[in-house]
Each structure stands twice: as structure tokens, then as C-alpha cells.
Amino acid sequence: MRASPRTTPTPGAPAASSAATAPRAATAPTPADARRGPRTGVLLTVLSVCTGVTAANIYLATPLLGLIADGFGVAPSAVGWIASLAQLGYAVGLLFFAPLGDTADRRRLVWMLSALAAVALAVAACAPGSAALAAAVFVSCAATVVPQLLIPLVAERAPADRRGRHVGVVVTGMFAGSVAARVLGGLAGQAYGWRPVFLGAAVLTLAIGLLTAAVLPPETRPVRRSHPLRAIAGLPRLVASSPGLRAACVRQAGLFGTWSALWTTLVLLLTSDGTYGMATATAGLFGLFGLTSALVSPAAGSLIDRFGAHRVMVTGYALTAVSLPLFWLGGHRLWALCAGAVTLHAGFTAGQVANQTRALGSSSSPAAANTAYVVSCFAGGAITSALAGPAFAHWGWNGVCAIAIGCAALGWAGGALAARER
Template identity: 80%
Template sequence: MTATPATSATTSQLTPAPAATTALTSLPGAGGKGPRTGLLLTVISVCTAITAANIYLATPLLGLIAKDFGVPSSSVGWVASVGQLGYAVGLLLFAPLGDTADRRRLVWMLSTVAAVAVAAAGLMRGTPALAAAVLVACAATVVPQLLVPLVAERAPAERRGRHVGAVVTGLFAGSVAARVLGGLAGQAYGWRPVFFGAAVLTLAIGVLTAAVLPPETRPIRRSHPLRVIAGLPGLMVSSPALRAACVRQAGVFGTWSALWTTLVLLLTDEHGAYAMSTATAGLFGLFGLTSAAASPLAGTLIDRFGTHRVMATGYAAAVVSLPLFWLGGEHLWALCAGAILLHAGFTAGQVANQTRALGATSTPSAANTAYVVCSFASGAITSALAGPAFGHWGWDGVCVIAAVCAVAGWVGGALVARER
């Protein structure tokens, strides 16, 4: 397997816009001053971890929330999909502003709104009110998608995959922390203190990140979110590479979301094969560490072999995980093996598709918005369908939804690739 052709192709596709040629290796601010690369990447990774955790904060706590509200577990499963839907809405409204606005100001403002909404969620006494607070919190939790384009803009083309992979590591680490630490803390102290603690962390890391971000190197001007949103379809039409990345990631993310957001219901079902406690089921989220380990490796492989090979390999791993998850309805070993493969495949696809999307146009923040909105809209739809499917048809119904989404994503991406 030779690396040279793939690397050349990837580099030519991912040439940054003229305004974004400052290399991340120096990260200069005004007058050549700014934080060092290691410090900035570390803070950005931690920020993405903490803020992304808010999207999945309710997932390991669904059983406790249902018990507190006095309703069946299946009737609160839709709160998890509301979080993903809110994130998609926030991406449409705020993420495109990263191309024109001061990202430091956006970071601290959105972090403040998210912190207040997460704290409010911890005070709610009913499912609709909780869902509304989660919707607002996740709509403001788009800070990571303001930071990923910044990293991609300032990274040298030959190391862009590794730098994007480092930030995506934070995203996956946050989802793992939400499930594992959230489940453990919820079992020990209740679900409400978990939300309050997340609010404090969100506010603190938002202020810190805004303080260390380098000054903008491109002109700052007023932007109209509705105008940017109206321009997204045209941006998608003009870039087959962006469309292919969006469709493929929608498929793999929808597959992951259907299985992973519903898994807690399988593990904690009192009449099921496992009947685990919330804390024990939360520990299953440790398999998500596969993502944190795989994302920097995926970034390195992208820089060497190109985005398509890494994406195809990741998609194949996600597809192979599906029969293992189906067997996992009764066999724990299959569930564990499927979780490892699913996270590895999902991570490789995420880093590869996002790297391609960020370099597909001269407006990386707008392209990233289209990409992530497609992903999370697919995730919100499949997780919303998976909850009722589990209630009616059990784990088999969830696996069918995941399989359909995987096939649709791959076939759709292949058709777009043929257009190119």
C-alpha cells in the first residue's frame, strides 16, 4: 500500500482558504504573539469534551429520570433525541458565524447560555420541561464546531488530519465521560446534581477557552444566520465532496446513535437478559474509549493514505458490528465486541469525513455546519425511532433501524461519489 498518491490527492482537496493559511504550528496572534500549539490544542480538546458531554448527559440517567418522574423508561427515551435535535438547531444558527464573527466572543456567550440551560434542566419536574431545557442547552453546545474549523484552518495541510483527530478525541472523550461518570454520579447522588455539576464545568471551560484563543486573522463582520442557512443548500450542491461526506457520516452516525442511545434501556430492563443498575450500565460506556484512542490514529492514517481509504475501512468496521449487536441482545461478549468495532469504525469515519468536509470549500465553518447538521439530524431521527422500536419490538427492532441507516448512508455516498 503506497501513501504518496493518496496524500497528494488529499492535500490538493484540502488546501485552506487564503485567509486561513496561518499554521497551527506557531499559532501567532496579533504581532506574532499567542498561545503555544500544545496549550491551545489541550484547552480546545478539554473544551470539546466538556461541552460535547452535555449532548449525551441525559442518556445514562434515563432510568433515574423516569423513576423520579414516575413514568416508564421508554417514555423518556425521546429526551436523548431532543438533545441531538437541539444540537443540530444550534449548528444551523451559530456554527456558520465562525467564518465571519469573533469566535472568542461566541465561545464565552454560548458557554454561558449552555451552562444556565443545563442548570435549569436539573430543576425541572416533568419530561416536557426537561426536554425544553435540554433543547436550549444543546443548541448552545456548539462550541466544538466553532473550534474544529479554527484548528483545520491553521493546521498545515500535511498535518491537518492529526490536528482534527486530536480535537475529535475530545468530542468522543466527552461522550464517554457523560455515560460513565454521569451514570456513576447519578447512581450515587441522583440525576439532578449531575446536571448542576455539568453546568459549572461548562461555564468554567468556556471562559478559559475564550481567554486562550488567538486573535482572529480574517476580517470580522456582521453575519446573518438566516442568510447563511439559506446558502447551505447551494453550498452542498456546489461541492460533491461535501455532499458525499455529509451522506456517509449521516449513515454511520445514525447507526451509532440508534444503538448507543438505546443500549441503556437494554442493559437496565428489569425483564431483560441483563437487568443492570444505572451505574453498572454506565460503565459499559468505557467501550467508548475506543473512540478516544482511534481518533488520533485515524488522523495520522488520513495524512498518510488519504480520507477515502480511512473512511471506507471505518464504515466496514461499523457494518461488521451490526450482527454482533444483534447477538448482544442475549450474549454479553457479542455486545462488548460490537461496541469496540462500532466505536472504532464510527471514529475513523468521523475524522475522515470531517477532514474532507472542512477542506471542500473556502468557507470551512459553513461546510462544517452542513456536515454536522446532517450527522446529528440523522442521529436525532434514528434515536427517536429506536426508543419506540425497543418498546414494541425489543432489541431486534433497534438493530433493524441501525442496519437500514448504515445501508442508506453507504449507498447514498456511493451515488454522490459517482457524480464526481
């Protein structure tokens, strides 16, 4: 497979297609490659299921914290940090494993990481205490970066006029997995206990990992020795050299930060006596609004192929902007909170697919570019999550909404500046 000739995009100009925002467009697989690999529909289905199952592991502990605390005979506050450690493990895995997708055999990486995650989840199911459970969760989430190996592969092999659609299908699995972990994981834990949930996740992770490794097409680029630390050290230079990648990183960090500020503190608003006073289980049902993301992402991918990533990204930001006054009004009106939740997820998801499509096409090293992109998003979300809790304690829901508005504005303005050629 050969890369198409480089083109120089006009800074700030909307593209006619997702390929127009990218210096390097991946070419379609040759007939010989197609004969050696599965049909596109089968491959995308397997990859989407794999991303859903593996991404769910990151959020698996969150709905089970109460049951875990009861099982260990401690207060819920004594195990709450395990959910945060899961995010840290994922960040570490992104830095060390995701860039290897540019140089290593991805089939081998997928089955090795899936096996490691499955073993860690099985150990978590048998953990005698919170420290052992936290260590096992950290390792399992560090190995749960398989989706960030598969998304660059999909973008690399997809025809330029269908790249957004293919990326959107796989990203759908990620959103569906995160919702399933929060909703179905909690229900299964209530019915069977938290240990069987971790054990079941281990079996699913191993099974889908081996299936995915089996159906992945052969590599079309040379496989060479990988150096994780060298790959990490090269990320700043990669971001500095690509205006498109810089803009995608900053803009999605703004969207993810806005989403995190509102969504991580929403349970505090819903359960506080001064406003809604809902039970924790009832408030948890708001996680079902995350299904909006699973519905929007494939549509966003198709729209990118038709109208370009820039227009879909602008639409995502516009929807997010509409959701902000709804969330502010939702401090006292439940209907506005529900409408804001749907609009926010739609805007966040459209921006996610558009910005990730642009990031993947911005470099001849898509796995490294994807690593920089996801780490930037994670950083934006982590910062606003850390600020939103104290803001709610001091200024209430208005303080949280102010942080969300400021993050969205910074993401838009910073993205515009980052898109300029140096």
C-alpha cells in the same frame, strides 16, 4: 493568512493526504500569528478539554432521568422526553450559531455561548418542575455548539500535512465528554443528587469557556456582520456545489445512523428478560465501550495525514461492516456483543474523523460546511433511532440489525453517487 490555490480532485480517487480531497487547503499560521497566540500543544489541549466539557452537556440529563423523576414525584416515562429535547436543542443551535464561525469573532462567540449555557444549566439545577427543566436543558444544549466552532478553526489553522491529526485530537474531547456524561454523570448523580450535577456542569462550562476564549488566537480573516438566517439558507447551495462535502455528509450519515440504531436499542436487549435480563445500572456500563472512540480518533487523524482521508474512511466502513454480524450474533452471545461494540466504535470514529476532515477542507466556508456535515449526521442518527425502537418491538434484535445493515449500505452507495461531479 492566504488560502492556497484551488485544485480539482478526481472524483472517487483516493487522496494522498487529507488536503488532496479539499479544494482549499488552510495554510499554517505565520510567525507573527504564532507570537500572538499560544503554542500549538497548549491550544489543542485547551480546545480538546473545552469540546469534552461542552459536549457532555448534551448527554447530561440521560443518566439522571430516574433521579429526576423521583425528585419531581413522577414516573420515569414522564421525563424521558427531556433527553430527546436536548438533542433538538443541539440541532437548533447548530443551525443558528455554528455557521457564524465563518464571519463573527470566534472568541466572542465562545465566551458568550459558554456563559449562556452555564446560566441555563444553573437554572436547570433550580428547576421546580419538568417543564422548567426541559426549557433550561433546551437552551443549554442550543448553546453547546462551541465544539463545532472550534473544529473548523483547528482545520483552518493547521498545516495541511497535520490537519487530520489536529482535528482528531479535538474530536477526541467530544467522544470523551459524551462517555463521561453517561458514566460519571450517573455516578455523581447517585452520590450527590441530580441538581448538584447540573450546577457543577454550569461551573465547568463557564470556566473552560472563558479559558478557551482567552487562549484562542486572533482572527486571521475579516470579521463582518453575521446573518444567521442567510447562512442557513445558503447551506443547500453549498452542499450542491461541493462533491466532497456531499459525499462526506451522506457517508457519515450512514455510519451515524448505523451506530444510533444499534446503540440506542442496546439497553432494551440487555435488560429484556428473554435474553440477558441485566439491571439498568449494569447495562449502563456498556457505555464504557465508547472509550474506544477516544482512543481511535487521534490515531485516525495521524493516519489521515499519512494515507489520506479516503483510505481511512474506507477502513472505518470496513470495521463497521465487520461489527454488524457480531452485533447480530450478540443477540444471544455476550462476547460477540462486546466485540461488536468495540469494532463499531472504532469504525464509526475513523469515519467521523476522515469525513469531517474532508468536509472541512471542501469549502472556503469551513464553519458552514461543518454545519451541513453535522446536521446530516444528526439527521441520519435521528431517523434510525426513531425506526429502531418499533423494529425491536415487532421483530426483536434481528429487526434492529436489519435497519443497521440497510443504513450502512445506503450510506456507502449514496456517498459514492454524491461524490460525482454534476
